Amino acid sequence: MNRFLYCGVMRAKAYQKGLSFFNSFNLSRSVHSIPFATVDVEEISGSQPAEVHNLVQGKWKTSSNWNTLLDPLNGEPFIKVAEVDETGIQPFVESLSKCPKHGLHNPFKAPERYLLFGDISVKAAHMLSIPKVSDFFTRLIQRVAPKSYKQALGEVYVTQKFFENFSGDQVRFLARSFAVPGDHLGQQSHGFRWPYGPVAIITPFNFPLEIPVLQLMGALYMGNKPILKVDSKVSIVMEQMMRLLHYCGLPAEDVDFINSDGKTMNKILLEGNPRMTLFTGSSRVADKLAVDLKGRIKLEDAGFDWKVLGPDVQEEDYVAWVCDQDAYACSGQKCSAQSILFMHENWSRTSLISKIKNLAERRKLEDLTVGPVLTFTTEAMLEHLNKLLQIPGSKLLFGGEPIKNHSIPSIYGAIKPTAVYVPLEEIMKENTYELVTREIFGPFQIITDYKKEKLPMVLDALERMHAHLTAAVVSNDPLFLQATFSLSLSLSLGGGGLGHDGISFTSIKLCSPMMEVIGKTVNGTTYAGLRARTTGAPQNHWFGPAGDPRGAGIGTPEAIKLVWSCHREIIYDIGPMPRNWEIPPST
Numbered sequence: 175m176n177r178f179l180y181c182g183v184m185r186a187k188a189y190q191k192g193l194s195f196f197n198s199f200n201l202s203r204s205v206h207s208i209p210f211a212t213v214d215v216e217e218i219s220g221s222q223p224a225e226v227h228n229l230v231q232g233k234w235k236t237s238s239n240w241n242t243l244l245d246p247l248n249g250e251p252f253i254k255v256a257e258v259d260e261t262g263i264q265p266f267v268e269s270l271s272k273c274p275k276h277g278l279h280n281p282f283k284a285p286e287r288y289l290l291f292g293d294i295s296v297k298a299a300h301m302l303s304i305p306k307v308s309d310f311f312t313r314l315i316q317r318v319a320p321k322s323y324k325q326a327l328g329e330v331y332v333t334q335k336f337f338e339n340f341s342g343d344q345v346r347f348l349a350r351s352f353a354v355p356g357d358h359l360g361q362q363s364h365g366f367r368w369p370y371g372p373v374a375i376i377t378p379f380n381f382p383l384e385i386p387v388l389q390l391m392g393a394l395y396m397g398n399k400p401i402l403k404v405d406s407k408v409s410i411v412m413e414q415m416m417r418l419l420h421y422c423g424l425p426a427e428d429v430d431f432i433n434s435d436g437k438t439m440n441k442i443l444l445e446g447n448p449r450m451t452l453f454t455g456s457s458r459v460a461d462k463l464a465v466d467l468k469g470r471i472k473l474e475d476a477g478f479d480w481k482v483l484g485p486d487v488q489e490e491d492y493v494a495w496v497c498d499q500d501a502y503a504c505s506g507q508k509c510s511a512q513s514i515l516f517m518h519e520n521w522s523r524t525s526l527i528s529k530i531k532n533l534a535e536r537r538k539l540e541d542l543t544v545g546p547v548l549t550f551t552t553e554a555m556l557e558h559l560n561k562l563l564q565i566p567g568s569k570l571l572f573g574g575e576p577i578k579n580h581s582i583p584s585i586y587g588a589i590k591p592t593a594v595y596v597p598l599e600e601i602m603k604e605n606t607y608e609l610v611t612r613e614i615f616g617p618f619q620i621i622t623d624y625k626k627e628k629l630p631m632v633l634d635a636l637e638r639m640h641a642h643l644t645a646a647v648v649s650n651d652p653l654f655l656q657a658t659f660s661l662s663l664s665l666s667l668g669g670g671g672l673g674h675d676g677i678s679f680t681s682i683k684l685c686s687p688m689m690e691v692i693g694k695t696v697n698g699t700t701y702a703g704l705r706a707r708t709t710g711a712p713q714n715h716w717f718g719p720a721g722d723p724r725g726a727g728i729g730t731p732e733a734i735k736l737v738w739s740c741h742r743e744i745i746y747d748i749g750p751m752p753r754n755w756e757i758p759p760s761t
C-alpha cells in the first residue's frame with residue numbers, strides 16, 4: 175500500500191478506536207458499574223474484604239502470603255494484600271532482566287510508542303474526568319489514607335490534569351533532541367534523551383494515587399520498563415489504577431506491580447538490577463538504598479518544611495488559613511507539610527496564633543479534616559511533645575491531646591492538631607536542635623518568632639536542616655520595603671553642578687528579607703510572596719528537593735526528563751573525506 179495512504183488508514187482506524195473507547199464507556203457507565211474496577215469502594219469491609227493482587231509479565235497473580243490491613247477508621251480487617259515474599263521474586267527479577275538498557279522505546283527504536291503513550295494519556299484523562307470514576311478514586315484514597323474528600327479529590331484532579339498535559343504529541347516532545355554543527359562537512363552532534371531501561375519506583379502511603387501515577391507515567395513516557403511498589407497500606411488505589419491504564423491501552427507487560435515488604439523489595443532490586451530507582455519516602459531508607467544500589471537512585475525524601483513570615487503584616491486571616499492548611503490538612507501527612515513557622519516580631523503582635531488555633535479547632539474526625547496518623551502512634555507523638563515542653567521557654571499553644579471518641583486502631587495515631595512554641599535561641603542550642611527539627615509525620619508543628627536583627631539566626635536554623643523539600647517566605651517585600659539602604663555620597667561641586675565623577679558610592683547595601691531568605695536557602699520548591707504556602711503542589715510546577723545530586727522532581731516536563739532519562743550524544747561524521755587526503759604523521 176502507498177505509504178501515505180497506509181498512514182491515513184492507520185490514523186483513521188486509531189480515531190475510530192478512540193471514538194469507540196469513549197462511546198463504549200459512556201454507554202456502559204449508564205448500565206454497569208465502573209468497567210475496569212474489581213472492587214466496590216463503598217462495600218469494602220470486614221465482612222467483604224477487598225483483595226489486592228500483583229502484576230508480573232503481563233499477568234495478575236495472587237500469593238500464598240496475604241497481608242491483612244485494618245481499616246484505619248474502625249480497625250476491621252478490610253483489605254487483603256497478596257504479598258510476594260523472597261521465594262516468589264523470580265518472575266519479577268526475570269521481568270526486569272528482560273528489558274534491555276536501551277529501553278522499550280527510544281528515538282531510534284519503536285518511536286510509535288511515544289504516540290501510544292500520548293493516546294493512553296488522553297484516555298486516562300478522560301476517564302478521570304468522569305464524575306463516577308473520580309469519585310471512585312477519591313473514596314478509595316479516603317478509605318486507606320483518610321483525608322477530607324476535598325484533599326483526596328485534589329489528588330485525582332492533579333492526576334487528571336497531568337494526563338491532559340501529556341496527551342497527543344506531548345510525550346514525544348519530552349524526547350526532543352538538539353543538533354550542533356560539527357567541525358567539517360558531514361559532522362553534526364545530536365543530543366538525545368535516552369531511557370535507562372529497567373527501572374524501579376517505590377512510593378509512600380500519603381499520596382496513594384498522585385505520586386505513583388506521575389512517576390510511573392514519567393518513567394513509561396521516556397521508554398523505561400518500571401516495577402512499581404506502593405506502600406501496601408494503600409496499594410489498592412494503584413492496583414485499580416493499573417486496571418484503568420490497561421483499559422486505556424497500556425500493554426499489560428509494560429509495568430510490573432508488586433506488593434512486598436521492604437526486605438523482599440531490596441532483594442529484587444539487588445538481583446534484578448534496575449538501572450535507576452526512584453524512591454519517595456523517609457531519608458533513612460533513602461540513604462540505605464543509595465548505598466545498596468551504588469548510587470543509581472533518585473530521591474524525593476522527607477522534609478522538615480519551614481515557613482518564614484516576613485515583616486509586612488497583611489491579610490492576617492488569609493495567612494492564618496494557609497498556615498492551618500499547610501500544617502494540618504491530611505493530618506500533616508504531606509511531605510510538604512509545614513513543620514516549623516518562623517514569625518517576624520511584627521506578626522507576634524497580631525492575633526495570628528489565635529486565628530490558627532481557631533481554624534485548627536474546626537477540624538474534626540467526622541469529615542476527616544483531621545484523622546488517623548499512619549506512621550506514628552498517639553503515644554509516640556505525645557512523648558515527643560513532652561520532650562519539647564522540657565525546653566526552657568517552650569509552651570503548648572494548642573492541641574496536644576488525643577482525639578476522643580473514635581475507633582481508630584491503636585497501631586495508628588490520633589491527636590488533635592498541635593502547635594508548640596519554642597524560643598528561637600533554644601532551638602539553636604546543640605542539644606535541642608535535633609529534637610525540635612525531628613519530623614513528626616502528623617498534625618504537629620513548631621512555632622517560633624524572631625526579632626528583626628535575628629534574621630541571620632533564622633537563616634542559620636534553615637542552613638542546619640538536612641532535607642530541603644518545600645518552603646515558604648511569606649512577604650510581599652521583594653525589593654525596597656525593608657531595605658537597608660545606606661548610601662554615602664561624597665560630593666564635590668565643580669562648575670556649579672553635580673558631575674558624574676563627583677559622586678562616590680562608598681557603600682550600597684540593599685537587603686530585603688524575602689530576597690535574603692531565598693538567596694541563602696536551598697529548598698527545591700519554595701513559594702514566595704504573601705500567598706506563599708508549603709503544600710498543595712499541583713502538576714504544573716516542579717516539586718522536589720534541591721541541594722542533593724540525588725534529588726528527584728515530579729510532574730513537569732523538566733522533572734520527567736531529569737528523573738527518567740539520561741543524555742546520549744550521537745555524533746554523525748559521514749564525510750565526505752577531503753579531496754587528496756593523506757595519512758598525516760603520528761601525533
Ligand SMILES: N[C@@H](CCC=O)C(=O)O
Binds near residue numbers: 385
Ligand atoms: N501535591 C503534593 C505533593 C505530592 C508529592 O510528591 C503536596 O503538595 O504535598
